Amino acid sequence: MARKPPKGYFVRGQFVAYGSAEDAHWRRAAKGDVDISKTDRKKQSAYVQQLGQRLLELPAAVLRTLALQEALLQALEEARRLGDFEARRRQLQYVGRLMRSLDDAQIAAIEAALAQPHAPRAEDAARQRLAQSWCTRLLDDDDALLAWRDLEPQADWQRLRTLIRQARKDAAASAASEPTGAATSRARRELLRHLQQVLQQRAADAAAPFPIT
Structure with missing residues (x-):
């Protein structure tokens, strides 16, 4: 029977297997116990920030099963409301x-929750809401x-x-009960x-996050 490939992650282009000495080093680095480069610290911070945003995708x-601190739960609730x-x-x-x-165990629990089948659907829903907001x-x-230029620099402006x-013209016509109101949906849907x-392409092109567990 073929052996399963080892599990791990990449740091600076090098594969780090879970449980290895290198893995232990980067775990300590994530806690600030060893010196790491400014670039790697930024990657760690960005990864944790991304996890925090993705918590909004979870029901x-x-x-409630993640035993998160109350301040974090309240902050997430406020983010949903805004x-x-x-x-x-x-x-x-x-x-x-x-x-x-958060400690390593809490980060690992969050990653596991986001890896469950509901996570991709929640991510799609979050992206849909973001697109609606931008529209x-x-x-x-x-x-x-x-502001949109930052997300799509090469857009066909x-x-x-x-x-x-x-879409604006059609919306105005629809509000005035004009027959062209049906075009509102077409123009807005296309936009x-x-x-x-x-947004989906940006998510697909995003660099792999820097893992800390």
Whole structure:
């Protein structure tokens, strides 16, 4: 019978097997017990921040099984409640700071929960909500297009502006009970579909997170 490949992760392009001496080194590094590079510390921080954001994907019943500190649970609840983009971003940064106080066992429990079958569906739902939020911002605020540039630097800006302009016109016509109201859905759906595709591609292209467990 073929042997199963060892489990582990990559650090600076090198494979680190779980339970190895290198694994023990990086576990200590994650706790600050050994000196590591500034770049690796940034990777650790980004990974923990990402885990904190992904906790929003988990159902409340699953969160309760993780024995998280009350301050973190309250911070997550507040992040769910916030609708303002900037306020939510700041709240998620706070969640990330709280996440850095968790120990290895708690991080491992979170990773295990996110690896369960419900996690991908929750992630898709979260991305859908984000796309909906961006769609609303783009239709309501001209400055939002400048903010979107950070997510899609190579966008076809003429096409995006055309979609936004048409969706606004159709929305106004629909509100006035004009027959062209049906076009509202088409224009907005096309814009929303584009936003979803960009967000999905960004998620697929994201670098593998730096594991600390």
